[in-house]
Every structure is written in C-alpha cells, then in structure tokens.
Amino acid sequence: MPKQAPERHEARKAEILTACLGCFSRKGFHRTSMRDLCETLSMSPGALYRYFDSKEAIILAMIDRDRAQWEVAFSNIPANTPLQEVLEGLTDIAEQGCARVEDIAIFWQVMAEATVNPEIAAVLKRHYGLFTDRLELVIRRAQERGEISTDLPPRDAAVFVISCFDGLLARFSFDPSTDWRTLARRFQSWIHLAFSSLPMAPAAKPSTGGKRK
Amino acid sequence: MPKQAPERHEARKAEILTACLGCFSRKGFHRTSMRDLCETLSMSPGALYRYFDSKEAIILAMIDRDRAQWEVAFSNIPANTPLQEVLEGLTDIAEQGCARVEDIAIFWQVMAEATVNPEIAAVLKRHYGLFTDRLELVIRRAQERGEISTDLPPRDAAVFVISCFDGLLARFSFDPSTDWRTLARRFQSWIHLAFSSLPMAPAAKPSTGGKRK
DNA sequence: TGAACGAGAGCGAACGTTCGCTATGTAAAA
C-alpha cells in the first residue's frame, strides 16, 4: 500500500482528535484508557499509535488545535471594532466552541494536567499569552480611539477580561443550569462600564508615546 | 490497644489530609498513588485505610475542609462592612490560603475531577452555592446601604466577583510570575467601579460623588 | 494487461508495570 497522502493523514488525525475530545470530556483524561479511545474509534491500539506517539501527544495536539481556532477567530476581528463588539464576538465564539459542558470539561482536564505536567503547562502558557496579547492590542486600540479610559493598564485589563470569562466557564461546567448567554452579556456590560468609568485622561493631552489615529 | 480518642483520630485525619494535599498538588490526583501517599506519610496502606475508605474519600474530605475554612472566613465579616473592604478581605484570605501555586493546583485537580465524578460535582456545586449565597447577601446589604447601584442583580453580581477571582487563580496557577496582589487589587477596584457606575434607583441615597476614602 | 511484489495501514494479543485495595498477622494496651 502506498503511503497515505499527507492531507488524508491529517484529516484522520483530526477525526481521532475529535473522538478523543469527546472521551476525555466524558470520562476525564486519566480515566480514559487507550482502549476506551480505540473502542470509540473502532480502531486498534496499533493503528492509533501510528497517528499519535502517546496519550500525552493527543492532549498536546488538542491544545494546539484549540489555539489555532482562537487565532483564526481573532484574525477575523477588524482593527477598529469597538471593544463592546469584540467582547460580544468572543462570547459568541466561546458559546459555539466552548460553552457546552463537554467542551468545558476538557478545559479543566487540561488545566489540571498543566499544573502537573511542565510540557503542557508551557504550551498552555504560550496559548494564554498569545490570547492576552491579542486582547491587549484590542484594548489599546479602544483607548486610542477614546472609547475607554486611558488610565487603564491594557495588559491587566486584558487579564481581567479573560479571567472573568474563565471563571464563568468554571461555574458553568459544574452547574449547567447557569444561563451562560445572559450572564456573559451582563459580564460584558460590567467590564465595559468599569473600563469606561475611570477618570479619562484630558482629551487634549498628548499621549506619551502611544500613537493616535 | 485502647481505642483512639475521637479527637486524636480527627487530628490524625487532618495531618493525613495535609500531606495528601501536598502530594496531589505536586503530582496530581491521578498520578499520585496510594503507595505514594503512604510513603510520604511513613504509613502503611492498612493504616491509611483505617482513616479513609478510599482515595475518593480523601478528596471529598479535602473539599469539605476547604468549605469549612471559607465558612469561618465569611462568618467573621461584620454585616455592615463596605463591599470594597469585603473584597479586600477575601483577597487576603485567598492570598493566605489559596494563592500559592501548590494550593491552586489542587483547585484545578478538584475542578477537573468534578467534571467527571458526579459525587464530587455535587459537593463542589453545594460549596460554590454557599459561597455565592454569602457574597450575594453582602452585595444586597451594600445596595441597601446605597453603596452600590440597586439596578445590579445581586446574584449575578456575586457570580461575577467569584468568576473574576477564579479566573485570576487560573492564570496564576500556570504563570506564577503573575503579580497576584497587584492584579487582585485592580480587579477589586474595577468590580467596584462597575457596580457603582450603574444608574442608581431613586430610592437609594444618590452618593454619586467619590466614595473612596 | 495482469501477475507478482512489497510497503504500509491496521490489528490484537501480550508485555511488564502499577493501580486501588484487602486478608491476615502481630504487638501492645486494657
């Protein structure tokens, strides 16, 4: 048999990842055995190991795929989008991609694993770092447009936004009766309120280095 | 051999719990074997099983102890404490009791386990519920005093506060360079800002001016 | 054109290890 076309191989890997994600979120990473995965995939261990070197490699690939999806999401945001809209957009993305119980379960599994596995921690830190960078830029732009207070430290503000939603995910995961959409909207408006309620720098004040549009 | 006094038994259980917490946070719940625990405790499996029926029972006891500690912390807050001060107090408690990497690691372990283990999920949901109840009450009182907007839905506001800090814990856990104290203070002030910036209902005393000391 | 080839996808039994847990033995105090 000739070698699988690379794209075919990648497609199969993607299928496997999706199936693994389902298993891990249902049973947890450690309670899911390679046998479990093989059964749901209707695949033998030998075959599975042709695609991934180890169980850990599967998680790492999952994290990377998630990162890629968020990268795409961010790259679709026009530079001059109002902060409020960006937040709404991120909520929508989270709702589609993350705000189902089974997907959030994975989030916790990965987090827990990161506290114990340095390699996963490193990947996750990078992941969060990129995310924070993007959001920081969005906030900085909102400041330049005069949409929110320039007294706000952009980096900390970005961390704040991400923390709020991470925390909401936390609650949602073990209390699915939480009304994600309503709460997320409220969170958005409160965040915006906090960010725009700070004493604004005098309008005419020349910014100390940041360029203006 | 005479039967252990109950208080002695409880004390020993507490010691065991502390040691287990250390192990779990270092290696993770699933990677820590009962053998590991026995070694660090200089104790045989037979002895350990006299104190806890199973590995799961150890986690449940850990969660319960944590809940009890927060209960005490909350019960020490006078009814008329300003919201800002309550938030500061909670930050301090969290800093003492939670804001070390090893303690936060446990938080993730438990969260991850809760997504997979219904019994743990139930306990944790109750735990969070109580916590939210307490905070909701604090917020309600602050509204009655006219300290913050009465347009604020107290329950959602409580969820918001908890979410913010949970999210901060998330970040801190895999990026210990995060300056917990500074960020926590900023979070506090932003939360307070958001809560007091809403249009106030006419019934409450319109303290629209600066309310900081 | 079609038979022979052989690389590679997939299979699945089995490996050695480690798991949570327990049956049994023993020393010591009452």
Add this chain to the structure above:
DNA sequence: TTTTACATAGCGAACGTTCGCTCTCGTTCA
C-alpha cells in the same frame, strides 16, 4: 484474653505501550 492500631504481603484488574502479524492495493515489469 480481648480489642485496637497498624504492618506486611500480595491480590486481581487495568494501565500505556509494543510488536509481529495480516491484509490491502498502488506500482512495476514482463
């Protein structure tokens, strides 16, 4: 002697992973 705390040894099961095998099918070449 009886009761209790703990040690010891080890149980059966399950783990992640491996490896030799089968089968398939595109390629090669007569």
